[in-house]
Structure formats: structure tokens, C-alpha cells
Amino acid sequence: MLLTVDIGNTQTAMGLFEGEELVAHWVFTTRAQDTADEVRLSLIGQFKLNDIDISSCDDVVIASVVPALTECWASVARSITGREPIIVGPGIKTGLAMRYDNPAEIGADRVADAIAAIKLEGAPVVVVDLGTTTNIEVIDEKGRFMGGIIAPGMGTGADAMFTHAARLPQVDIVEPAHAIGTNTIDAMRSGIIFGEVARIDGLVRAIFDELGYEAPVIATGGFSGMITELSQTITRREPRLTLHGLRLVYEKNR
Missing domain, CATH: 3.30.420.40 (ATPase, nucleotide binding domain)
Structure with missing residues (x-):
């Protein structure tokens, strides 16, 4: 195995x-x-x-x-x-065409996500990977990795508020009942969660505008379940997308 x-x-x-x-x-x-x-x-x-x-x-x-x-x-x-x-790194066969300025800079997880996404949906396709960072990967209609967006993840943002704002507590990332928080913890949760959804949806729409067409959007990563339910642009959730992508890389190199 x-x-x-x-x-x-x-x-x-x-x-x-x-x-x-x-x-x-x-x-x-x-x-x-x-x-x-x-x-x-x-x-x-x-x-x-x-x-x-x-x-x-x-x-x-x-x-x-x-x-x-x-x-x-x-x-x-x-x-x-x-x-x-x-x-996974430089010299490994991936079958993924690149339009990135320096392909050696691309994280191995981003490559695996892109390969698995193409296998599942074909091209074009967009991947939103919600982890320590929120990564958005863009594959164009010719199956080329165009690049994407890297932003602080929800957990990273929550930790930053706790670390740098003396009066703000550390909070669990749990969906609040309302966008308007009536206490500090719910207000923070609203900003973290609803803010992330708004950011992702806004960035995905900006990507579609640049591409000139829309594409399926696959969410993966630890926070993907919560965000997929709230997002207006994510079309599919695959929580173990990266692992499947690594299997595909393996098949090209053994």
C-alpha cells in the first residue's frame, strides 16, 4: 500500500x-x-x-x-x-503545465491540490485550501497552473487578534448565529468566519473577472466544511484533495 x-x-x-x-x-x-x-x-x-x-x-x-x-x-x-x-519538489514529474514566474517556489501541497482538482473536474478549475494560510489556486482552461492567492488563514487571523490586541480573548472558531455580534466573542467569530467567506467569494469573483469565464471551485483543508456551507462560489468540497493529488504524483514517478 x-x-x-x-x-x-x-x-x-x-x-x-x-x-x-x-x-x-x-x-x-x-x-x-x-x-x-x-x-x-x-x-x-x-x-x-x-x-x-x-x-x-x-x-x-x-x-x-x-x-x-x-x-x-x-x-x-x-x-x-x-x-x-x-x-514532491523540483525534478519530480507532475504533468502540470506552469505559468508561474518561478515554479520552484510553489509549495508541494499546492501542486498536489491542482493535480487532484484537474482529475476531478477537468480544466478550468479553482482550488480553495483552508489551512494555516488560505490558498487559492487557479488552473486555466488549458490545464495550466496560472498562480493564485495566499492569505492568512482563519486560525492565523484569530491568533493574531489574541496576540496583538490586549483586550481581545482567544476564541474557538465556531459559526455565530448572526453577523452582528452582540458580545465580543461573537463579534470576533463573525469577523473571522463571515469575513473569510466574504473574502473568498470576493477573490473568486475577481479571479473569474480576470479569466473572463467561471470555473468549478473545490474547497479543501481543515476549515473547508464550515466555509463551503456559507460560500456562494464554492461548488464542491473534497477534504482530502491533497492526499489524492499525492497519489497521482506517485503514479507519474514510479
């Missing part, structure tokens, strides 16, 4: 594939200071929780935006499979 690993700044997502079928998936907190031994213990624990023999994993593909953890995970992958893992 194939293990796909998406190492993000806040969370690490893993998916175990048997062929094209995602048979198990896990998410845990990313800790940049982890050693290879700690990563291995976490991975073994996840397999045991799902009653899966870790020796059934015979290959690994990794996307990482945390350089300090990339080699840790690669070392663990080698110890489990006896093979070099595929690490």
Missing part, C-alpha cells in the same frame, strides 16, 4: 491507499522539533489504532512545507519500506 504524507505548518495529514482507494487517513499536530524516532513512533501508533500492519506499507510519497521535518519523514519512510520516498 501507498502512504501519502502532507506535512503542513499546523497539521500533518496522512492517507493510506490501496490502488486508488483511500483505506485510512489520519491528521495530527505538526511539531517542527520532532526527531525521526518521534515521527516513527507516531506513525506506528496511527497504524496500530487502525489495526493495520505497518509492513503493508511498501511506498511513501511526501509533500512538506516544513523543511526541518522533510528528512525526518524521509528517514522513517526508508526504514519502513526499504525504498527512497518520493518527495
Whole structure:
């Protein structure tokens, strides 16, 4: 089976594939200071929780935006499979045409999202990935990665208010009942959640204006469930889009 690993700044997502079928998936907190031994213990624990023999994993593909953890995970992958893992980055075949100024700058997760989105919807297509940052990826009608938008994510924005505004409390990201908050916590939640929806819808419409046509919009990432329900432009939610994209990258490189 194939293990796909998406190492993000806040969370690490893993998916175990048997062929094209995602048979198990896990998410845990990313800790940049982890050693290879700690990563291995976490991975073994996840397999045991799902009653899966870790020796059934015979290959690994990794996307990482945390350089300090990339080699840790690669070392663990080698110890489990006896093979070099595929690490998404320069030199890896993706089949994705680029119109980006410097393709080497594009995060591996953004590449995986784009590849999976094209597989699901064809081109053109737009991806909204809601995580530590809110990333919007744009693929034109010829299937080319045109670029996109990177903005602070909802959790990042909430943490910034708590950190930099002395009288504002830390709040859970929960949808408020009304846009007009009648207390500080609900007012903050309204700004965080309804503000994010308005930002995404406004940016997607601006993208459509620049393209000269509309396209399907796929949401993914930790906050995608809440935002998809409220958005007027998102047409589909695929919470594990990146993992499926990593599987597709693997198929092009083995």
C-alpha cells in the first residue's frame, strides 16, 4: 500500500491507499522539533489504532512545507519500506503545465491540490485550501497552473487578534448565529468566519473577472466544511484533495 504524507505548518495529514482507494487517513499536530524516532513512533501508533500492519506499507510519497521535518519523514519512510520516498519538489514529474514566474517556489501541497482538482473536474478549475494560510489556486482552461492567492488563514487571523490586541480573548472558531455580534466573542467569530467567506467569494469573483469565464471551485483543508456551507462560489468540497493529488504524483514517478 501507498502512504501519502502532507506535512503542513499546523497539521500533518496522512492517507493510506490501496490502488486508488483511500483505506485510512489520519491528521495530527505538526511539531517542527520532532526527531525521526518521534515521527516513527507516531506513525506506528496511527497504524496500530487502525489495526493495520505497518509492513503493508511498501511506498511513501511526501509533500512538506516544513523543511526541518522533510528528512525526518524521509528517514522513517526508508526504514519502513526499504525504498527512497518520493518527495514532491523540483525534478519530480507532475504533468502540470506552469505559468508561474518561478515554479520552484510553489509549495508541494499546492501542486498536489491542482493535480487532484484537474482529475476531478477537468480544466478550468479553482482550488480553495483552508489551512494555516488560505490558498487559492487557479488552473486555466488549458490545464495550466496560472498562480493564485495566499492569505492568512482563519486560525492565523484569530491568533493574531489574541496576540496583538490586549483586550481581545482567544476564541474557538465556531459559526455565530448572526453577523452582528452582540458580545465580543461573537463579534470576533463573525469577523473571522463571515469575513473569510466574504473574502473568498470576493477573490473568486475577481479571479473569474480576470479569466473572463467561471470555473468549478473545490474547497479543501481543515476549515473547508464550515466555509463551503456559507460560500456562494464554492461548488464542491473534497477534504482530502491533497492526499489524492499525492497519489497521482506517485503514479507519474514510479
